[in-house]
Amino acid sequence: MPPANHVHVHAHVLNGLAANTALPPELVDRLIAVAAADADFVDELVEREDLTHAQVVALHARVPETAFQLLDRGRGDPEWARRLAADPWHRNRERLASCPGLPPDVVETLAADPDVDVVAELALRATPEAAARLAGHPHAEVRRAVAWNEATPPAVLAALISGEGLPPASRCEVCDREETPYTHDPDCEHSDCDLPPDASCDGSHESAVHNIQHAALCNSATPTEAVAAFADHPSTMLRWALAERHDLPPEAARRLTVDPVPGIRAVLAENPAIDETLMRALADDESRDVRFHLAHNPNVPLDLLARLATTTKLGAALLPRVATASPAEVEELARSTDSTVRMLLALRRDLPAGIRDALAADPDAKVLKSIAPHPGLSEAQLRAMLDRHGVRVLARVATNPDASGELLEDLTRHRPPVQKAFREVARHRNATPRALLACLADIRARAIAAGHPALPPKAVVELLADEEWGVAEAAAGNPSLPRAVMQRLMP
Template sequence: MDHLLLGLAANPALPSALLGRLVDCVIESGPDSVIAEVAVVLAERPDLGPAHAAALTAVYGEKVAVCLAERGRLDTADVDPAVWPLAALALLRHGTAPPAWARVLAAAPDALHRRLLAAEPAVLSAEVVDLLAADPDIDVVAELALEAGPELAARLARHPHAEVRLAVAHNRATPPPVLRALLTGEGLPAARACLVCDQEPVPFSHDPQCGRADCDLPADAACDGTHQSTGHRIRRAALGNPATPGEAAAHFADSPSVLLRWSLAGHPDLPQTAYARLAADPVPGIRMELAGNPGVGSAVLGVLFADTASHEVLRSVAHRADLPPEVVAGLARSPQAGVRRFLAQRRDLPDAVREALAGDPDAGVAARAAAHPGLSEARLRSLLDRFGDQVAAGIAANPDAPAALLEELAGRPHPPRKALRAIAAHPRATARALCACLADGRARRLAAGRPELPVPDLLRLLTDRDWRVVEAAAANPALPAGVMADLVAGAVPAEVAGDGAAPGVG
């Protein structure tokens, strides 16, 4: 793969004449060449003309056709759905394909193509939906169930295969009464099959240490004829579905299954009594899930806030979007530096709390607060004076950090790597700051795409040992047109170049 040409093909400043020469090069090289992937990148360009698009499609086929179809730049007259099913599907999604194409795709020999079609029920006719609902491949029907609207979801909840019912349980468009039935089993006919008994004679219980190379069953797979492991997964999915009626879900607050209680802890519409029982759960992960649940009332939240035994629970409380002001103030005054660090990661704090955390004596708290927008340059410099490199990355990530301060951070004797990476991505980073970022590999990948980078440094990156740096540098709009021309000329076969190819950079 030629990463120089991949980057160049994505370069928004590539002159139209060079774009044409690059297209000619890719076409001449053919679909089996090392630059075949360049064709896909070219197909994504908004300035690719119709003639070039048609020429690329003629050589590279569906790979390019899909890119063009997704951008509304492919004519239905150029597509046979039986030959290019993925391109046809993209046009169906775009709303420009004849409805009859869906019937062709519903009968496609490859189940993957039928499954992709099933994921788009909104663009399908009732006839095609019926075809997919009766598909012999359960994965196709399950995909349809996962994306179905309320009426279709209710219908598929009665499907004889448990895997389809599992998909219905995950679907947030499934009507609440249907989810209740999936949760309790009441009102639905018993499932007649699952993925376990499809493959193994019952009774079967999967060995968690199974070493069979051809086995793709989950570790807990089991079926004695009642499809119990899939039934458990259905209940987990329904408990985690916010459309499931809260009073029905609440009965599982004392379930012996940790996984069911964990799924339930995220349900936003339970009675507060159920949340209170879950707040006393011995599993920290369940309490952590509960702490982030927007349905939890202030009384239960107070219980979780007092849970000093688990930092994970306190972190989840601190990250809640609807955290009451009094709780925010309490967290900011916590004697535990870890709690204050969690809070300092937020970017929506009141000014007074933000300033208090920026002035915190703990370096970890101050470092996290340093990235908070709204801090003045004086405050940022004060943080740097107090804590030095410990807060450098936080300051560098602050969107309000001035260019001069970013230069100072980058120019420190041994700047932290995280600080260099933040500077390389900062919109206010100057050429001087970006040059300092080239010392770190990950920061160099970011800096290579910045137009502010001096041209001599940019040219050196075209021969970097990291291919991601090379691609980013070649895609940099500041790359001189003459260099672009050399890169294209170095790749164009002699019969395409006509007058010979100039040597490319690197």
């Protein structure tokens, strides 16, 4: 390891070691013993699943700042939470409020916190009972957080939308800072101003009320009857949130199909709540984005999907409707004369053997690229794909879970080389030592191969001195790293 880079690289090596699943308990103890707040490897230690209670306590004693992360993971001591709830710095109390499973007395303390940000953070994850109480908080930002919380009771969410049954809010983020009436200039030149461009308050906290309604509309727990009327609301943001709801009433959906905003029609098109009549109307929408989203609707009729495949670029992701096609529908798609339709079907990974094999012999390269990663293909089938289409399918063949070590080695020797294939081989479970060594020559595959347990230990050790920090860190995290070397790297 070059002396000039020793400290910098060593820090990344320690990160890798701290995350190494094969690191013996006594070496975990060694790292804990030298842990400090400014040591990057502390985060990796916190994430370890094998930490004992004694190690958790020792780590917190060395780096008290880990309390938040440990509480987040349900591994902290309730007393830490009680101490943090009384921390004079409000950002620490706010961070604590985001932790799950806090003791009831800590929740009560945070719910009464004088800082609005602390209470709002708590409200985002509060239990139904606590959320119901916080819905009447005098500050609108706390109410907005309650409206986002999916644990909030439906009746409370309906009240937050209508304002009925709750005492009016007395403060919002606008009147906290400015004299009312006030409307924030969208072109505000103050660099330290973080008010939203449309923030306004004339005493009724109108922009805050709008934000509460938006949060409640986005919340799936809000009752359908409380949201239906927003289909004609002048706010684009509220109509957009309504269009995404899976309990969208038919009449509201019909009105949204003619919304002037293409983005709203697009999210509506993907919504499984709309019926076939609306889908067929949206299939003729002038916006490509609308047609693209319609193709991703899990209920779109197959004939309509086939039509969309010829008029709209759909990419190479498995579509929900194709993923749930019945056996008869799968056969129908496989017989399609349109290669794009066959390509969409080939993206499934649970095809019957006969259909899988037929697609593996398809003359179209894009169909082969989609079917190449399918489990169950023989080596002969994979090699036949390579013989026919070479570099066009090579990287996808490398992703096949059943590709043999010998085939993977051959892929790394292909000329011309396919750079993406090296990355796929480097992460493949069947990669041989020889294939992985070949991957080290590719700059982007190098860090992936460095962490592969099949990489020869000698190569792993050499990579600890690699000038690319990501490679050194991956090598240090490799479970094949010899224990003696782990011990030697300890600070």
